[in-house]
Amino acid sequence: MQKIFLVVSIAILAAGFWVSNEFKGIAAGVAIFLFGMLSLEQGFKAFTGGALERILQKTTNSQWKSLIFGLVSTTLVQSSSLVSIITISFLSAGLLDLAASIGIIFGANLGTSTGAWLIAGFGLKVEISEYAMPMLAFGILFVLQKDKKLQHVGYILAGLGFLFLGIYFMKESFESIKDNLRLVDYAMPGIQGLLIYTALGIAATVIMQSSHATMVLIITALSVHQITYENALALAIGSNIGTTITAIIGSLSANANGKRLAGAHLLFNVITGLIALIGIRYFMQSVDFITQRMGFDPEDNTLKLATFHSLFNTVGIVVLFPFIGHMVTLFQRLIKDKRSSVFKPQYLNHSATEFPETLIESVRLESLHLYDNAIHIILKTFGLHRRDLGDNDALWNTLEKQRDAIEYDIESSYNKRIKEIYSAIIAFISQATFARNVEKTSRLYWLREADRQIVEAIKDTKHLQKNWMRYSIAYNVNTRREYKKIAYQIALLIKDIEIFRKNIEQDELPFLSLDTLKAKIEEDDIHITRRIETLIRENKITPETGSSLINDSSYMYSIKSNLLKMAETLFLQKNIQAIHPELKLSLDESEIMNVVETVNASKQP
């Protein structure tokens, strides 16, 4: 489909170049303008350095704030596409909810109309190429510098320069086309013209994937009277609908929420377009009234077009803003979440790789998914289930009652529940392009470590399983009990980790409270070693069984340590800034051992 589209575009452009010299100028103007947009986007994307993302997270807790964020950010970066992509990315990673995202898109729609004001009010009034040349020269000079910040400033300057140069080319070409061809002769009055030019506006924006470029084309053509004012209004309505193509394409690689947002964006722009088409006469009268009150030249149709663009988008927001909640419900019904298998990655969407914050959050969520699957495997190995973790006595009774050891196929479960997700996380992390950002790179490093610790815990469980199958149903009651105790202690630690995970928000010092669990692991290790030694000394178990128990107790220690280290990283990652001051107060291994020894010694008389 894309190839056919490309071939058709090339054919149209080639035919245009063949027929008209001026067409070359217009097409080159549009191409330079779009190149400028790309450069500007690249500059802003890198230059924001997470600032836009941080503001996005803090200022979108109400729909009004979301609307204002969309409006202000789009006005500043002059790209609704960039704002849409950030929004879809944050929504996919679960950092934004659908209602807030819809609010941002509403605001971005209004923000994009400021572009029309800039072009109509500034771009056409001054000798724009005078500004473009120095911007390009300085911009490229900065782009060639080693300093990243200067490079980003360079991209923004060069982007603006190319935008201005593109506008200049389009304006000049429309001026010269006047002598050979009068496009205005093809003007269509009435409803027919309104509909055909709206369709043309949609088509032009879908092809260029930029409503900014379409608006520039419309305004420059209008400024040299190549199109009528009425037809220009219809083209502007069309471009407003066509601009949703960026969000639709962006949502293709997003999850259900991303698709819902693209749907809401399309619905908003179509309804706004319909309101503008139906009430076009009233809008024109209102525009005349507003421009007259603002003291604009009544003959300046470009400023009137910019006013119209802002006006109908504002009306759209006023009409549809109260229905955001209904839109959320509607799209949740229309676009269902895929019933995702627990065996497949659930959070690693391509759209989340656009920004460091969303990439890290997606990896964290997927790692939690990996952890949940791993816990299932570990518990199943000992014939347990998550529901058995409720009461300690009941848990011990469940283990005691087991008369047969049913061999759980860890290998097959690992391949089904772990391997694919783990590989997908590693592949996803490898797409991270923020290698120079030390803080974010180290967060990803720790998440990868947590995943490795989860996998290690499963591997140790597999080693332990062999003797568990043999000794957990042994005739020797002491051997049997020690193996049941190993399973019991692993299950208890999983329970403690689950409680910690659940109460993490209420725990005032979450990181420091993990030191108690570390001490418990050390103490359990000391106790089992002492018990095994006593059992061998008193001939209650054979030395061979004792050596197996010692080996398996080390596997238990390793499983518990890995799970605890994983919990430290995985559950506290989200609040990494908040726990930072606690890190220095945490106890190291030797301090933990000292505590355990002190407490044990104080117990003895």
Place this chain on the structure above:
Amino acid sequence: MKTSKLFLKLQNFFNPEYAKNKSAARELKIILKKLKKKEGTLIELLDQIKDPELQKLYRTELEIIRIQRAKGLVILQDIREKLHKKALDSKLPLSK
């Protein structure tokens, strides 16, 4: 903006290390306060509990908190000394 606030902002701007230490001391004091509260609660609990297993568990937790507090107090003292030295060097008001 009030003059004192402006002065503080300027002070932070010209002495980023001083500002960083001040903020670290502030954060540490909050943590130490929470630890002290936790310590008090555990001491009360230990008096009420008779189960030896549970008693041992709380004693371990209490011992851990005491070491964490001791570590925190040493770090806080160190930061205070740095702040004191910096304040004397540049004649800045001492941190409270």
